[in-house]
Structure formats: structure tokens, C-alpha cells
Amino acid sequence: MSLFGFRTVMVAGAIAMGGLATARAMPTDFAWGEIGIWDRRAGAQDAAPAEGAEPASLPSFDPEILVAIDLERDALDARALELDEKEARIGLAGIALDRQVEELERLEARLRDTLKTADDQHVADITRLVRIYEAMKPQQAGAILDSMDLEVSTLVLAAMPEKNAGPVMANMRPVRAQAISKIIFERSKLPGDQNLVSVRID
Secondary structure, three states: OOHHHHHHHHHHHHHHHHOHHHHHHOOOOEEEOOOOOEEEHHHHOOOOOOOOOOOOOOOOOOHHHHHHHHHHHHHHHHHHHHHHHHHHHHHHHHHHHHHHHHHHHHHHHHHHHHHHHHHHHHHHHHHHHHHHHHHOOHHHHHHHHHHOOHHHHHHHHHHOOHHHHHHHHHOOOHHHHHHHHHHHHHHOOOHHHOOOOOOOOO
């Protein structure tokens, strides 16, 4: 059956079922769709806006809201600028602090070297004095150390071997030998346990 004949049958059926008014109400532009149903040709195309129609306008905002938004944006920009400046100052302070730390580390290393040099020199001086007084006769060494500064006498005698320090101290005044013996004994204790108040120098 042709398309025209099928359409005629549809119209005739409409008249039989609902009368002439129903047949007249049927659209005259039906076509057989690709999926097996009747499509209306006019409905197959997307509706397009009419020519000359004005585009939809954007919604309007309260001017006070716009002003508030601008003020808030300005405040945020100012805050961001302030934070950037603070960050820059913190960065500069950090650089300065790093330089100070490096300088302190250099000074500390220099001080350690200086103290080590002084300590080594002090030990070397004591060792030299011990050798000098060991080379003397006990009578001579005792007489000199008996009248020397108590600290120096104590350091020299404390660094001497016992077999050499004994004869030297035997040639010193008893009160002086006792004071040196007391200092050597108390020196081996902890600082809080030392008792040098009762030491008699003369």
C-alpha cells in the first residue's frame, strides 16, 4: 500500500470512529518515522527563536550590594598586600637571623680554638716547669717553691712523679707542704665537696 493510500485509510478510519470533526483535527503533515512510529514533520525540527526577538536581559542587582562587594574586594586586596609585606619582612628577618647564627658559630669555633690553644700552652708550660725543677736538687727546688705563688707551686708539685715531689716537699716549710697537700687532696673532689677554707698558706 502506498503512503497516500495508507493516509487515506487513516482518515477514513477517523471518520468512522469520531466523525468528520476528528478527521479534520488530524494533522496533514505526518510521515513514517525511522523507528516505526508516526512523527510529525514540524516537530522533528528544534524550535528556533523568532527573528527580531530581544535577548533575555541579565538580572539587576541593588546598587548598595554592588558597592558592598566592591568595598569587600578592596578590603581583601589590602589584606593580601599587607600579608605579602609581612611575609617579605619575615623573610628578611630570617636571612638576618641566619647570618647572625653563622657569625655566632664562627665566633664559637674561634673561641674553642683559642681556649684549646691556651689550655695546650698551659699544659706545656706546666710540663716545662716540672722538668726544670726536677733537674734541680731537692733542696734548691724546695726553697724556690716554698716562696713561690701557692697555685704555681701546687701545679708543679702535682704534676711531678711522687718520687720527685716527695724530696722537694721535704725541703719546704711544714705549713707550706701541708697547704699544698690539702689543695691536691681537695682538688680531686667535686666543687661542692671541696673544703679549702682551713688551708693555711703561711
